Amino acid sequence: MKRLSGKVVVITGAARGIGRAIALRLAGEGANVALVTRSSVDKLAEVAQTIEAANGQALTIQADVSGVDDAKRIISETTEKFGRIDILVNNAGITKDNLLVRLKERDWDDVINVNLKGTFNCLKAAARPMMRQRSGKIINITSVVGIMGNAGQVNYAASKAGIIGLTKSAAKELSAWNITVNAVAPGFVETDMTESLPEDAKNMMLQWIPLKRPGQPADVAGVVAFLCSEDADYITGQIVQVDGGMRM
Numbered sequence: 001m002k003r004l005s006g007k008v009v010v011i012t013g014a015a016r017g018i019g020r021a022i023a024l025r026l027a028g029e030g031a032n033v034a035l036v037t038r039s040s041v042d043k044l045a046e047v048a049q050t051i052e053a054a055n056g057q058a059l060t061i062q063a064d065v066s067g068v069d070d071a072k073r074i075i076s077e078t079t080e081k082f083g084r085i086d087i088l089v090n091n092a093g094i095t096k097d098n099l100l101v102r103l104k105e106r107d108w109d110d111v112i113n114v115n116l117k118g119t120f121n122c123l124k125a126a127a128r129p130m131m132r133q134r135s136g137k138i139i140n141i142t143s144v145v146g147i148m149g150n151a152g153q154v155n156y157a158a159s160k161a162g163i164i165g166l167t168k169s170a171a172k173e174l175s176a177w178n179i180t181v182n183a184v185a186p187g188f189v190e191t192d193m194t195e196s197l198p199e200d201a202k203n204m205m206l207q208w209i210p211l212k213r214p215g216q217p218a219d220v221a222g223v224v225a226f227l228c229s230e231d232a233d234y235i236t237g238q239i240v241q242v243d244g245g246m247r248m
Helices: 017-028 041-053 068-082 105-133 154-177 199-208 217-228
Strands: 008-012 032-037 058-062 087-090 136-141 179-186 239-242
Touching (some): 008 068, 017 032, 017 041, 041 058, 068 105, 087 217, 105 136, 105 179
Parallel strands (some): 087 136, 136 179
């Protein structure tokens, strides 16, 4: 039997990159998946079609996680379709990089609202049904940037550092209901988001990585799959770095 057979998983930001890899991996492990995107509807449909072609079950939801009502709707549509929710993967995130003195207030607000507030909104919405069933697993995707900081990314780093604090606090609160909360902190992973970086910035990052190569979305998906499984039942409040040793 596949280790997530019959489990119901919500994955935000599931249309591409790390979110897409997580969706395909968890569906391959037997989970029924609710896939969420704000704007990449066509790409999300392709992910769902890939899952269904392999005899999996997928629900697609267009929603903005920064809105409380949308976050509630994600969970309600999932439970209406599949009857429950067992796992939440908070992956939705954006970047709007600039140097501190040039960063616009709107770019600060947008990144905090999607990355940090969006994670909080979905976590809170999912926590209620999980508490009623007295079980659940929540995995938040943060970043090594939230641990070490990065010039030109004060908004992104602050949002990802906030997710770490949110993860640890929620883990302590929800443990009484047998709900685990963990985070995964990718390093330099090849995605559409990192593809836009200048070549000199990419080369500089590779110099920081002992394994001397960028990560792949599948590297992150494998760790998330483990944290979703029964093998991780006794792990909570942890930040797992998937960074090739970038930040030892």
